[in-house]
Amino acid sequence: MSVKDIFDSMDYGPAPEDAAEAFAWLVDQGDRFGHFIDGAFTAPGDGFLSKNPATGETLATLTQATQDDVDAAVQAARQAQPKWTRLGGYKRAKYLYALARLLQKHSRLFAVLETLDNGKPIRESRDIDIPLVQRHFYFHAGMAQLMDTELPDRDPLGVCGQIIPWNFPLLMLAWKVAPALATGNTVVLKPAEYTSLTALLFADICRQAGLPKGVVNIVTGDGAVGEMIVAHPGIDKIAFTGSTEVGRRIRAATAGSGKGLTLELGGKSPYVVFDDADIDSAIEGLVDAIWFNQGQVCCAGSRLLVQEGIAQIFLSRLKARMEMLRIGNPLDKCIDVGAIVDPVQLQAITEMVDACAHGEVFKVNAQLPAEGCFYPPTLITGLEPSHRLMQEEIFGPVLVSTTFRTPDEAVQLANNSRYGLAASVWTENLNLALDVAPKLTAGVVWVNATNLFDAAAGFGGVRESGFGREGGWDGLRAYTKPRRRVRQLTRIEPNPAKNGDPEGIDQTAKLYVGGKQTRPDGGYSRNVWSKTGKLLGQAPIANRKDIRNAVEAARGAAGGWAKTTGHLRAQILYYIAENLSRRAREFAARIDAMKGGRQGAKEVEASLRRLFTWAAWADKFDGQVHGVPIRGVAMAMREPVGVIGTFCADEAPLLGLVSVMGPAMAMGNSCVLVASEPYPLAATDFYQVLETSDVPGGVVNILTGSHEELAKPMASHMDVDAVWSFSSSDLSGLIERESADNLKRTWVNNGRARDWYEEDSRAFLEATTEVKTVWVPYGE
Numbered sequence: 123m124s125v126k127d128i129f130d131s132m133d134y135g136p137a138p139e140d141a142a143e144a145f146a147w148l149v150d151q152g153d154r155f156g157h158f159i160d161g162a163f164t165a166p167g168d169g170f171l172s173k174n175p176a177t178g179e180t181l182a183t184l185t186q187a188t189q190d191d192v193d194a195a196v197q198a199a200r201q202a203q204p205k206w207t208r209l210g211g212y213k214r215a216k217y218l219y220a221l222a223r224l225l226q227k228h229s230r231l232f233a234v235l236e237t238l239d240n241g242k243p244i245r246e247s248r249d250i251d252i253p254l255v256q257r258h259f260y261f262h263a264g265m266a267q268l269m270d271t272e273l274p275d276r277d278p279l280g281v282c283g284q285i286i287p288w289n290f291p292l293l294m295l296a297w298k299v300a301p302a303l304a305t306g307n308t309v310v311l312k313p314a315e316y317t318s319l320t321a322l323l324f325a326d327i328c329r330q331a332g333l334p335k336g337v338v339n340i341v342t343g344d345g346a347v348g349e350m351i352v353a354h355p356g357i358d359k360i361a362f363t364g365s366t367e368v369g370r371r372i373r374a375a376t377a378g379s380g381k382g383l384t385l386e387l388g389g390k391s392p393y394v395v396f397d398d399a400d401i402d403s404a405i406e407g408l409v410d411a412i413w414f415n416q417g418q419v420c421c422a423g424s425r426l427l428v429q430e431g432i433a434q435i436f437l438s439r440l441k442a443r444m445e446m447l448r449i450g451n452p453l454d455k456c457i458d459v460g461a462i463v464d465p466v467q468l469q470a471i472t473e474m475v476d477a478c479a480h481g482e483v484f485k486v487n488a489q490l491p492a493e494g495c496f497y498p499p500t501l502i503t504g505l506e507p508s509h510r511l512m513q514e515e516i517f518g519p520v521l522v523s524t525t526f527r528t529p530d531e532a533v534q535l536a537n538n539s540r541y542g543l544a545a546s547v548w549t550e551n552l553n554l555a556l557d558v559a560p561k562l563t564a565g566v567v568w569v570n571a572t573n574l575f576d577a578a579a580g581f582g583g584v585r586e587s588g589f590g591r592e593g594g595w596d597g598l599r600a601y602t603k604p605r606r607r608v609r610q611l612t613r614i615e616p617n618p619a620k621n622g623d624p625e626g627i628d629q630t631a632k633l634y635v636g637g638k639q640t641r642p643d644g645g646y647s648r649n650v651w652s653k654t655g656k657l658l659g660q661a662p663i664a665n666r667k668d669i670r671n672a673v674e675a676a677r678g679a680a681g682g683w684a685k686t687t688g689h690l691r692a693q694i695l696y697y698i699a700e701n702l703s704r705r706a707r708e709f710a711a712r713i714d715a716m717k718g719g720r721q722g723a724k725e726v727e728a729s730l731r732r733l734f735t736w737a738a739w740a741d742k743f744d745g746q747v748h749g750v751p752i753r754g755v756a757m758a759m760r761e762p763v764g765v766i767g768t769f770c771a772d773e774a775p776l777l778g779l780v781s782v783m784g785p786a787m788a789m790g791n792s793c794v795l796v797a798s799e800p801y802p803l804a805a806t807d808f809y810q811v812l813e814t815s816d817v818p819g820g821v822v823n824i825l826t827g828s829h830e831e832l833a834k835p836m837a838s839h840m841d842v843d844a845v846w847s848f849s850s851s852d853l854s855g856l857i858e859r860e861s862a863d864n865l866k867r868t869w870v871n872n873g874r875a876r877d878w879y880e881e882d883s884r885a886f887l888e889a890t891t892e893v894k895t896v897w898v899p900y901g902e
């Protein structure tokens with residue numbers, strides 16, 4: 123036998139991890155768990171079994187929470203919250219630090235329990251999940267410490283309902299609990315029904331850390347308990363990670379409630395390999411992308427796109443590598459691929475793959491354990507981009523693959539998805555990587571790497587992968603709100619007619635779509651009367667067709683506008699201000715005629731200032747480079763959201779419009795603005811200012827008409843990326859509900875007034891941009 127033969131045939135012996143401590147802990151708890159409410163475990167109630175998916179054995183009996191349990195948990199969190207906030211950042215930091223230390227001291231117990239409960243290889247829970255959990259609490263101890271000085275004008279939201287999935291049970295808990303606690307919120311968390319044990323061990327750690335009662339509450343149970351949390355009136359924010367389908371339901375269920383919402387949902391992330399990539403590294407990366415955690419990872423690199431010239435060699439080397447993957451007992455330290463979380467998930471994966479009648483299916487021919495939920499690593503090649511398996515999340519160890527010829531085609535294929543969570547790009551040409559990364563529709567891009575995470579770097583998606591970021595300053599801000607007094611907004615009705623005398627000659631405004639003034643599709647207009655009841659002119663009544671036309675124009679302009687420089691966009695905004703200032707008196711008179719009083723000049727002056735503010739910001743809202751603990755950088759790039767539809771403020775017909783148009787334009791978005799309903803003529807006069815200011819057609823589109831009638835077509839339009847409402851009509855619930863289909867970002871006023879004279883740039887900068895984190899490791 124040659125040395126080569128020995129190397130080729132050498133098998134690893136088993137290296138099992140001892141699970142005795144974890145079992146002892148379960149026995150100590152009596153193998154039956156209640157909930158953790160107000161600092162203590164409740165008596166176990168009617169429940170369900172928690173099983174080890176690798177063996178099928180029962181680990182413990184958990185309690186299905188009732189409405190009373192959820193009420194008690196919310197009440198405990200409510201009661202604890204003001205005191206927890208008043209403790210201040212330093213004292214909260216000390217608690218978070220204590221939690222981090224305890225997590226470290228019990229790291230092996232957590233890792234083993236996680237593996238027993240979830241089926242993931244102990245190597246992963248020990249070396250990835252639990253260290254990242256600790257890092258998250260350490261990092262957020264720091265955030266708590268800095269919160270008072272760095273976010274002095276922000277308050278916590280209150281009580282946060284947090285619903286997490288089963289793929290990274292403790293890590294998802296850490297992602298949710300640490301920033302919430304750091305910022306002075308209290309939480310009611312529901313772990314996934316398959317994997318609640320490490321959350322309950324965490325509850326034990328909270329007790330050991332002396333965390334004040336009620337700050338962390340954990341209730342167990344299935345989706346019905348999740349629904350109770352979502353619907354509970356005592357909850358101020360829902361943070362959810364899980365399937366897109368449930369995310370959509372939660373969006374609809376919270377619509378109009380005023381609750382904050384962040385959703386981290388599914389993905390079908392592309393893994394793009396160019397022909398100059400280091401093939402061996404790219405194949406090793408792929409093992410981490412799709413066989414890490416059995417592929418049950420929201421950002422798994424589950425769609426391989428490989429450049430045609432190297433496809434054959436790449437796939438054959440990949441298959442050879444797949445054959446080397448060791449599948450089996452997750453507690454064995456030599457195992458690469460463990461168990462699927464539950465028979466239900468195993469069945470879902472099996473059915474999806476078995477139903478695939480196209481392409482070529484390559485399954486690793488390994489001896490799977492006789493018991494438990496195991497699925498062999500699988501590669502499917504030769505599928506059409508539109509094939510179900512190329513589009514839908516399988517959430518298992520199954521990779522689908524296709525080829526591309528040029529970088530442009532790679533980008534097109536990569537973006538051919540309703541999701542937008544993550545992407546990997548493999549090439550030795552950094553120029554190509556940094557050209558492609560910004561073009562990919564994804565919240566995270568890894569260059570020559572995959573599945574890198576850190577507490578300092580934002581994580582989250584675009585499109586149907588959800589909204590909001592977790593980690594870093596953006597993640598932290600999502601648990602806070604601005605500190606200001608709340609004033610209710612009352613609906614402003616159009617002025618009634620008193621006499622029919624028109625002012626001057628007939629002035630019939632049109633709509634402004636694609637850089638042109640166009641007649642409304644329906645052919646209807648309405649009279650606009652002055653405060654004193656004189657006829658000022660007519661404003662068109664836009665309908666759903668006009669919304670469609672405006673969105674089409676905005677979409678057409680969006681790509682080109684996003685590519686312009688901030689310098690150019692600043693110049694155009696200054697030019698708009700210049701042209702508006704020439705007609706300042708005319709606009710002031712118009713506003714006074716519509717609204718009555720003599721505030722018009724002040725509003726025009728504030729509008730000019732606002733345009734200057736946005737011209738100033740156009741080239742200054744910089745990204746960041748995060749100091750992540752790898753050799754490399756994680757760059758947080760600010761990208762435009764896309765097409766933003768807005769219902770403008772009624773009370774400030776010019777300032778309200780300029781205040782939303784300015785940031786949208788400055789950050790590279792195009793917009794569809796529905797002008798103030800009672801006072802539309804300042805907006806229609808504004809068309810001429812836009813026409814003379816070099817604004818490219820389609821970047822700004824303005825419609826007039828009924829806010830209530832236009833809200834539905836705008837919010838349900840699949841090609842709109844974000845919808846905002848500052849209208850005095852009550853649109854908030856409708857917009858949030860209708861936006862659920864494609865999970866567009868929303869920003870609604872929930873019936874609260876905004877002081878348009880106050881500068882609030884940060885809120886608009888954040889709403890008009892999306893963070894993309896691009897990880898670029900370097901060195902060896």
Ligand code: NAI
Nearest residue numbers: 286287313314344345348349364365368387388420515517
């Ligand atoms: P899921 O989205 O149903 O469950 C996630 C969490 O939400 C669990 O705690 C569950 O109890 C809770 N939940 C379920 N229905 C709810 C409702 N109506 N209201 C509030 N909470 C609710 O995910 P599931 O069933 O565990 O997995 C199904 C598929 O979802 C997977 O095959 C995978 O495609 C995807 N998924 C994606 C995850 C991600 O990280 N993006 C994580 C887990 C699943």
